[in-house]
Amino acid sequence: MKNLLARIFPRLDRYIISKFIGTYIYSIILIISISIVFDFNENLNKFATYHAPWTAIVFDYYANFVPYFANLFSPLFVFIAVIFFTSKLAGNSEIIAMLSAGASFKRLLRPYMFSAAIIAAVNFYLGAYVIPHGNVVRLNFETQYKNKRRVTSASNVQLQVAPNVIAYLQQYDNTTRRGYGFSLDHFEDKKLVSHMTANVIQYDTISDSRYHWKALNYKIRTLKGLREKIQTGTEIDTMIMMEPMDLIFNTDQQETFTSPELKRYISKQQERGSQNVIQYEVEYHKRIATSFASFILTLIGASLSARKRKGGMGLSLGIGLALSFSYILLQTISATFAINAGMPALLAAWIPNMIFAVIAYFCYRLAPD
Template sequence: MKDKLKLFRIDRYIIKKFLGTYIFMITLILSISVVFDINEKIDKFMSNSAPLKEIIFNYYLNFIPYYANLFSPLFIFLAVIFFTSKMASNSEIIALLSNGVSFKRLLRPYMISAAVIAVFTFVMGGFIIPPANKTRIDFEQTYIDPRKRKTGDRDIQFKVAEGTIVYFGNFDMESKTGYNFSIDHFDSLKLVSRLTAYSIKYDSLYHWTINDYQIRNFNGLEEKITHGSAIDTIIQIIPNDFIVANSDQQMMTTPQLYRHVKSQKERGLGNIQAFQIEYHSRYASIFSAFILTIIGASLSARKVKGGMGVNIGLGLALSMAYILFMTISSSFAVKGSMSPFVAAWIPNIVFIGIAFFLYKRAPN
């Protein structure tokens, strides 16, 4: 009973150290990041007359949780290395191991802490932060870099329903108007009707107005042609289905991402790699929290010459390697050279091997 009480106290001590250091590191690093970000963007804030209220509430209050959540696994990693190295340098790890506490048992509070943070960041990143990102990104596109706003696209073709293909020669997002529009209806592989129009304008709730159109209906060798100046119709698409900005995936909750990817695949649209990477990365980040925790604890539990600085240096090197893996694999996936699933998970796959190697070499 006494042994269990002692272990409970040890667990509570490590969890407190873990979570406290994690919060401290997030606060410290993000505070520095905000200062640098203000210094970099203050000219744009002033030249574009950004209101102070919007800078604080629309931008920075959404900037901080987004980046804290995005780099949460790395904050976990650095926090583990920092406080575990300090425990090792104070001979606390040696004292625990010499009193019969195995390294495997010592990892239990680490895993509990990592689980708490992983679940919290998954819920935040998957359901709470995406709506807030819309406010932040709108601010960026208005006051920082308007060029990031997606204003249109050309040569857009996709399926809207079984046997129905639409085509836009080009589409202007600001006016919600497409030009050189056509819609083809097929029965199996046989074309039964074709509508062509000079322009088509989106209203709301799938309501479109087609201007200066021609409809050709085919019945065997017979063809019937109808002309008109304007016609209202319902088409099960909206501009955001095919006009995609680089940051759109950041504004979708996890269920919305899943539905969007599924819908775009069914319609034959190919610009979904970034959405797939974002979707898989949200799940991969859960496991990365545990993998990086094991690496950090295994690396820092041993007392080494040079003290805590050596472990922190190794930790930073591994952090940079992890970020490099994520960046390279994501780039390959966006270009279509790699599966988005593999791109999201390959850093974890590589670092599982590192975690296993370091765990086996950890003191027991």
């Protein structure tokens, strides 16, 4: 097994991979630790005011704060890690020795790209499947102990819950999962064939399946030609193809969905003709694009810092920080354009990668050979 690994990853590759991954983890620990100190200092008064227990602060808030922000700023950590340890290798003339021994710069990039692939895969898995569940806990903590206002009610909600079926709610309270002034209209060939009203509808949170609602003080009118059938009652269990998440929209709600949940939610809302899905589409595509950015930023960082400079790593680190913050800023700007200016979500998510891929190409051309 060791001989197989040695053939696949020679000592040079193992050396660079260990330096890359080690520096990446070290930069995360260092910067996130500083962020925790500043965040705790800023929110200490709120924690005390709202009597947040220490267990909730540690396990509900900061245990989910760390992976969320580590994954969010992963491009920054990748850039810092590559520039830091590559500049150090160049300063010690190790890269010159590698190139003099016959290894091309292209060959040196192989362990860099392998390390970037590991980081990209981990980032995507965490961002798509793990962190969204933690975000639910973290955002609930912020709502309860940091007084971060979240939308818990909606009024005059109208949506298409199925083809030719329109639901309307005069008022909905997400805290109790209860709606008031409900009506459900079913059309065939643009003609109303069924009209249901209920004073109150209650979502069944303990049901084994989705879309279970209980209608209280209901009335159902069934129309067939000139005939009309009326059914009334105090309570009825019914299936209505809508859920509480369809009725309440928060600015950070998309961060609480896993990627499969995001995809299903987007498809469902598009089938209903809803226009309020652009931020969900941006989030879905951004998770893939941000993971792929590890390759681009690794190439830029390695190309910039592989040449030995008189000033040491200071200049390379400064350029790297400027570029990494520019990438994060460009992500924010393109997402804003998608949400507010109608830019396609896929294009908005990938524009930073496209621009930085061009920068990576020119940096690679200028790298030592």
